[in-house]
Amino acid sequence: MIKISGLTKYYPSKLGRQYVFDKLSFEIPSNRNIAILGSNGAGKSTLFRMLAGSEYPNSGSITTDLNLSWPVALATGIHPQMTGSENTRFIGKINGISNLDIYESKVRKFSELGKKFDLPVQTYSSGMRTRLAFACSLSIDFDVYLIDEVTSVGDAKFREKAKKSLLERSLSANIIMVSHEMDELRNFCDSAIVLNKGELKFYDDIEQAITIYQAL
Known part of the structure; x- marks a missing residue:
């Protein structure tokens, strides 16, 4: 379970503090594949970044005993x-991978970067960076995979490969996903959290959640 306790997040502005969340408390259920739904500006990306630990609340906390990935499909933590x-061996090391050679072999094969795999990431296109980050994440056994717009991963062929791998992962791990594509969310998720006016509500049925979200 992921527990959100008294979470406050705001951004300073000329008009004063702009609150995204104010003393929010919520528990995200375990053993579910969950979509995060909300209108533009509702705070989906902010919540996602805080779950991933790449952004911090002003007060309050997010705690869990689960091993969460960084946002899959974003080149977070990739050094140019x-x-x-x-990069692969460094990521493997900080995530406690015992056999870095096997891990690197998996990432090399899955990313399909060829000779580019041995060149600096600063020479990569944005799509190539994303493929590397995706391969690094999917090659680690996380409890929960944080997925951000998986349709943005590489070309059409690689996107299909990525989707298939994620679906396989979802059989033994869980997914929390943000996407603007409802069909994609239906494909991966069985439930949803609707974010509205700084509040979260969990829906056991993703179709019910989508209907409520689209009516906002």
Whole structure:
């Protein structure tokens, strides 16, 4: 379970503090594949970044005993001056991978970067960086995969490969996903959280959640 306790998040502005969340408390259920739904500006991305630990609340906390991924499909933590191989081994090391050679082999094969895998990431296109980050994440056994717009991963062929791998992962792990594509959410998720006016509500039925979200 992921527990949100007294979470407050705001951004300063000329008009004063703009609150995204104000003393929010909520528990995200375990053993479910969950879509996060909300209108533009509702705070989906902010919540997602805080779940991933890449952004911090002003007060309150998010706690869990689960092993969460970084946002899959975002090149978070990829160092541009390191090669694909070096980035892979570094990511594997900080995530406690015991056999880095096997891990690197999996990432090299899945990312389909060829010789580019041994060149600095700063020479990669944005799509290639995304493929590297995706491969690094999917090659680690996380309890929960945070998925951000999986349709943005590489070309059409690689996107299909990525979707298939995620579906396989969802059989043994869980997914929390943000996407503007309802069909994509239906494909991966069985339930949803609707974010509206700084409040979260969990729906056991994703279709019910989508209907409520679209009526906002």
